[in-house]
Amino acid sequence: MPLGDETIVLSRRQAEIGFAILAGLAGFVILFGAMEHDTGWSRSGPEAGYFPFRLGMLLMAASGVILLRVLLQRGPSEPFLSWGAAKKLLAFLLPLIGFVLLIGPVGLYLAGAAYLFVAIGLIGRVPWLKSGLIAVLVPVFLFIAFEYAFKAPLPKGPLGPLFGLI
Amino acid sequence: MVENFTQLMQGFAVSLSAYHIALMMAGVMFGLVVGVMPGLGAPNGVSLLLPLTFTMEPVSAVILLTSMYWGALIGGSTTSILFNIPGEPSSIATTFDGYPMAKRGEATKALTFAFLSSGFGALFGVVVVTLLASSITKFALLFSPVEYFLVFVLAFASFIAFGAGSPLKTIVSILIGLALASVGMDTISGSMRLTYDIPELIRGISFLVVVIGLFGLGELLETMQNPYAAKAVTTRLDWAEVFRSAMIWPRHYASLLRSAIIGCWMGIAPGGPTAASFMSYGIGKRMSRNGANFGKGEPDGLVSAETADQAAGSAAMLPMLALGLPSSATAAVLLGGLLIWGITPGPTLFREKPEFVWGLISSMYLANVVAVIMALATVPLFARMMQVPFSITGPIIAMICVIGAWTVAGAPFDLWLLLVFGVVGFVMKALDYPLAPLVLGMVLGDRMEDAFRQSMLLSGGKFSAFLGSPLAVVISSLIALCILVAVMGAVRRRA
Numbered sequence: 001m002p003l004g005d006e007t008i009v010l011s012r013r014q015a016e017i018g019f020a021i022l023a024g025l026a027g028f029v030i031l032f033g034a035m036e037h038d039t040g041w042s043r044s045g046p047e048a049g050y051f052p053f054r055l056g057m058l059l060m061a062a063s064g065v066i067l068l069r070v071l072l073q074r075g076p077s078e079p080f081l082s083w084g085a086a087k088k089l090l091a092f093l094l095p096l097i098g099f100v101l102l103i104g105p106v107g108l109y110l111a112g113a114a115y116l117f118v119a120i121g122l123i124g125r126v127p128w129l130k131s132g133l134i135a136v137l138v139p140v141f142l143f144i145a146f147e148y149a150f151k152a153p154l155p156k157g158p159l160g161p162l163f164g165l166i
Numbered sequence: 167m168v169e170n171f172t173q174l175m176q177g178f179a180v181s182l183s184a185y186h187i188a189l190m191m192a193g194v195m196f197g198l199v200v201g202v203m204p205g206l207g208a209p210n211g212v213s214l215l216l217p218l219t220f221t222m223e224p225v226s227a228v229i230l231l232t233s234m235y236w237g238a239l240i241g242g243s244t245t246s247i248l249f250n251i252p253g254e255p256s257s258i259a260t261t262f263d264g265y266p267m268a269k270r271g272e273a274t275k276a277l278t279f280a281f282l283s284s285g286f287g288a289l290f291g292v293v294v295v296t297l298l299a300s301s302i303t304k305f306a307l308l309f310s311p312v313e314y315f316l317v318f319v320l321a322f323a324s325f326i327a328f329g330a331g332s333p334l335k336t337i338v339s340i341l342i343g344l345a346l347a348s349v350g351m352d353t354i355s356g357s358m359r360l361t362y363d364i365p366e367l368i369r370g371i372s373f374l375v376v377v378i379g380l381f382g383l384g385e386l387l388e389t390m391q392n393p394y395a396a397k398a399v400t401t402r403l404d405w406a407e408v409f410r411s412a413m414i415w416p417r418h419y420a421s422l423l424r425s426a427i428i429g430c431w432m433g434i435a436p437g438g439p440t441a442a443s444f445m446s447y448g449i450g451k452r453m454s455r456n457g458a459n460f461g462k463g464e465p466d467g468l469v470s471a472e473t474a475d476q477a478a479g480s481a482a483m484l485p486m487l488a489l490g491l492p493s494s495a496t497a498a499v500l501l502g503g504l505l506i507w508g509i510t511p512g513p514t515l516f517r518e519k520p521e522f523v524w525g526l527i528s529s530m531y532l533a534n535v536v537a538v539i540m541a542l543a544t545v546p547l548f549a550r551m552m553q554v555p556f557s558i559t560g561p562i563i564a565m566i567c568v569i570g571a572w573t574v575a576g577a578p579f580d581l582w583l584l585l586v587f588g589v590v591g592f593v594m595k596a597l598d599y600p601l602a603p604l605v606l607g608m609v610l611g612d613r614m615e616d617a618f619r620q621s622m623l624l625s626g627g628k629f630s631a632f633l634g635s636p637l638a639v640v641i642s643s644l645i646a647l648c649i650l651v652a653v654m655g656a657v658r659r660r661a
Contacts, residue, residue, distance in 0.1 A: 058341055108569065
């Protein structure tokens, strides 16, 4: 079935339930992690696991109550995410994930230039020349700012030695 | 009092150097940019700049970052008035009357009023900080780990009782923050906690990365959903009108004073600038002679919101320095910065590092004056900057967030955390989970746990220690009161 932009992919009720379950699960993971340590008392007071253990329990309890209240609510739920909005989110997130993946192999400046070009030109539909200029000038500006002014070098990848020549 | 004045003068000797004045101007400028651009808020902006200050002198670093905060608090109102887009959550209440005034053709008057009121609120706040500094430190010396633990609990309890979000959701937010803080090495036993054998988690989760994710990427994702169509009412400023407005502005003295007091109260007791501006606006509506016109472009409404906002921001420095208790997300980030620079907040800080404390307090006088002037001077610049479409500014801000997360520790793992917290922040905000308590939990978590374990050690494991001194009884009763307010609120909503 093709999805129209108006199609609701997630209702608010579903989102509330989903987040409450995730928070409860996080509580369980914390509880489980705390149990690797002593969760009780010793002569030197509460042990390392004491605090996280109780945090995990409280988190499970609080999200459990939120979950129950949402489940008990009657009546229609308002929309949370339409397909159109979901597409916009993905169009923003996917290039960003690509950017983070590229930093390792090609360095931050080059990956940043590619990201800006894709995000502004391809997805933002800004004219090629303009987006190309932004994609070149912003990393150049950041390069000068971070390498020289702030003296906080960023990863340069295989192009590193080349930058050294400048 | 006299002693405070001498200390303040010595503080000016530190802060009035050419270098520090340049830092103030740079900080205010950064802050204005951050305050104006949606997607770059004050907590996020301070987090982005913080790693670059690791090598600076602590007093210079704190002057730079607090100046940025003042700039952001003031800058947030420019877009509120001209575009009806609050640049900062604390300037939401500014849109109620600021934008209608601008639409009526009184943009210059609205901006002048907003900036002057901000400046007044800030200066009022700093004077309060100056006057109370030595008494609050004497008071803080009465604190043992028991009282510290209780006061941290009180901070969370007041967020639960008086915060904007539902009490349960606020609790979840606090717990997530506290849990994130306990990842990594346990400060007392030295054992590794909640690391699940993932080597990257051994050094813990940096609150800076989390803040940049939650407030930076999260807000960008939110703006992506409804990209703003920025149409400025005007981008010009009529300087003669600025002068005329400044002349009639003092007539609002009643609102100014009332709002400054509310702001200071909300800044010292945890609440923060956002809560302060809403509260002051609400009270102003009931008390002002022109209350009925609030929301239709009433200058009194604008003055009420802006004054309290900035007064709360500067008054928040007092509990942060004296008790290590931040009352807003940005103050929490600044507190985290203090700890990184090797400054331990607390009553002894005032005695051991007077040049730091009074250098900061004295810089607040000057930086806020600088902020008012620079905010006025840059209105045309920022009004034009806002008209750059979000499809261009969005990706650039996202890239800056990634770089900011990288500079914290130079760890690729942090970038993935950034993305995860960006999505988490977006979802939490959309579902009305408040984010500030999470940041507070993250920054206070370790110290709260230490205080708890120390008090239990001292009392031999007896919980009665939490009622063991008169001060502890008072704080415990306040906590009970907060819980009562929260429960009663929940019951009333049910009925």
